[in-house]
Amino acid sequence: MQNWLFNEYAHCGVDYSDARRAARYDDQHRKFRNYEHEFQQMLAFLELGNTTDKTMIDLGCGTATTALLAAQQFKQVYAVDVSEAMLSQARSKNLQQLPNLSLIQAGFLSYQHAAQPVDLVITKAALHHLPDFWKQVALQRINRMLKPGGLLYIHDVVFQFEPQQYQDRIVAWIDTLHKAAGEQIKAEVETHLRDEYSTFGWVLEGMLERAGFTVEKLRCNDGFVAEYACCKTQDI
Numbered sequence: 235m236q237n238w239l240f241n242e243y244a245h246c247g248v249d250y251s252d253a254r255r256a257a258r259y260d261d262q263h264r265k266f267r268n269y270e271h272e273f274q275q276m277l278a279f280l281e282l283g284n285t286t287d288k289t290m291i292d293l294g295c296g297t298a299t300t301a302l303l304a305a306q307q308f309k310q311v312y313a314v315d316v317s318e319a320m321l322s323q324a325r326s327k328n329l330q331q332l333p334n335l336s337l338i339q340a341g342f343l344s345y346q347h348a349a350q351p352v353d354l355v356i357t358k359a360a361l362h363h364l365p366d367f368w369k370q371v372a373l374q375r376i377n378r379m380l381k382p383g384g385l386l387y388i389h390d391v392v393f394q395f396e397p398q399q400y401q402d403r404i405v406a407w408i409d410t411l412h413k414a415a416g417e418q419i420k421a422e423v424e425t426h427l428r429d430e431y432s433t434f435g436w437v438l439e440g441m442l443e444r445a446g447f448t449v450e451k452l453r454c455n456d457g458f459v460a461e462y463a464c465c466k467t468q469d470i
């Protein structure tokens with residue numbers, strides 16, 4: 235391996251390779267997230283229509299809660315994550331009924347999609363683990379996983395406020411999450427901001443354009459958690 239490549243298995247910030255953290259993950263996230271509602275909202279946002287003949291990749295799938303929902307209505311779902319601990323939690327769920335769900339240990343920078351290009355790539359709360367240079371590399375790789383006209387859905391912390399507002403906005407955001415989900419999530423959000431690589435919307439949008447995507451929709455209600463629907467409009 236070349237020495238200058240980013241080590242995506244090193245887990246900057248929150249360490250998702252930790253088995254105890256992975257075991258607590260679903261319970262903690264369900265305190266402030268409703269995965270079923272998020273999934274339905276995502277499908278409506280993407281205006282996908284009937285998905286039974288569609289294929290999908292979830293990059294940074296974690297414990298595969300979303301991938302499991304997707305496998306109930308997509309033709310084939312590839313759920314990819316660097317963390318063996320998170321994938322092991324996924325495997326402990328009832329997957330026998332879902333032969334169309336593949337769990338794969340790999341990452342944005344290493345996953346080799348050997349099957350046909352897919353209709354949809356999603357990534358939720360994961361792309362911010364890469365510094366911006368490597369996000370650009372990841373987006374280019376995602377472009378090549380998609381069919382022409384395929385969709386990329388990003389759900390992540392992407393700052394939508396003006397840079398000079400950062401102090402007040404961040405303090406207020408942490409306070410809101412602390413009240414909603416408790417001490418552990420507060421600590422994780424602080425780690426996220428300090429040690430991980432969320433960026434501004436205008437930076438990510440420039441990257442998406444250079445990776446052959448057109449941003450079709452952006453939804454963000456709090457200035458932090460953003461959803462992007464992007465169409466592959468160019469082969470790169």
Ligand SMILES: C[S@@+](CC[C@H](N)C(=O)[O-])C[C@H]1O[C@@H](n2cnc3c(N)ncnc32)[C@H](O)[C@@H]1O
Pocket residue numbers: 242243250251263293294295296297298300314315316317320340341342343357358359360363364
């Ligand atoms: C906050 S969790 C999100 C999990 C899931 N997508 C969800 O919405 O609950 C972040 C996940 O990204 C994974 N991750 C971190 N860096 C990654 C990379 N370079 N490639 C793929 N997955 C990565 C972590 O292992 C972890 O499971």
